[in-house]
Amino acid sequence: MPDLKQERAVQTRRRLLVAAAELFDQFGYEGTNVADIVKRAGLTLGALYFHYGNKQGVAEAVMNSQPQVIEPLLESEGLQHVVDITLVWAHRLQVDPLLRAGVRLAVEQRGHGMSDATSFNDWAAIMTEHLQIARDNGALRSGVDPEVVARFLVGACTGVQLYSQLVSDRADLMDRTCEMWQVLLPGIVSEEARADIVIDPARRGGE
Template sequence: MPTAKAEQAARTRQKVLLAAAEVFDETGYEKASVSQIVQRAGLTLGALYFHFGSKQGLAEALMNAQPTTIEPHLTSTGLQRLVDITLVWADRMKRDPVLRAGVRLATEQGSHGMNDATSFEDWRKLMRGHLDVARSSGEIRDGVDTDQLARFVVGACTGMQLYSHLATRRADLMERVCDMWDLLLPSVASPAVLQAIHVGPTRVPAR
């Protein structure tokens, strides 16, 4: 059972992470300062450096936290789980600063001297795992490379959110994700399960 001190440390860490997410989401990495972040969090610089070590450490934590903002909300399995991950992701990109900051930092990292594909690889591995479950259940067509499909979905979602952000401030991101699956599912899902896979905003759990 966590001690009171450990619980307090976890709350402090989360406050710093949320404040950093809001600042990074609003200003980007270069313009964000640790002073802004601790002021937003109502904490000290010491708390930030204790938990994350540096501004870059904060950025890395946010980039790598992306899947944890999605997975706990889902109960589906296999191919439906993969579809649901992208739908919940599209929904939360409009309102979750931790997810938005992680995505922004990951896609803009070259501009501030970072070159870390960990967050993209984590998404690929996560999706590959659900696709392998789908394959073992007979949900995937013969000849479909699950790792190739996982890489494609990660890349497609990365590009879609950039395009959607510039065009509509992500107002149409859900529609774009649904379009992707409408085009993709007939090529990858086995005929027996194709009609059972549901795509659309109704798949997003109620908040």
């Protein structure tokens, strides 16, 4: 029954990932140990070592799972898809420990001896792809480089959420994300496409 065995492996990895994320979210990397992760997951140390190698391995998996948390919730494309990524992200950061832990680990990782830019690069690649669609559809201003905008957005969103976390425990993150787009859009979107781009907290579900 190879399919059943594979499904069990997927479920085991998921249980370990979620348990680790809940602990990393609450206690940080240094305050979490593998014994607590497997206890919360209801699994064994052997399972964690087999699937993730060690605590750093599971931390990197949590950190790099961010796009998989957000992308399945989105149905839009082009520039609207990029806007929706940030709106859904702003909302899910307040309710989803897997995403919160991923962001926390990504930002704090240098302090724990890690240096993995995968999550940032993955977001930039996803945004670049949809900004290229927007450019091909005439939604971007002439001369706007999708890769440059994508890199800027990844950095901007990182900074916005850190600022929001500091001043309001992210309670105002959605408002700050919308403000970011209100400032940014006039510089990158064509006049013809401007009216079609929706910046609305109601799109936090990605519809």
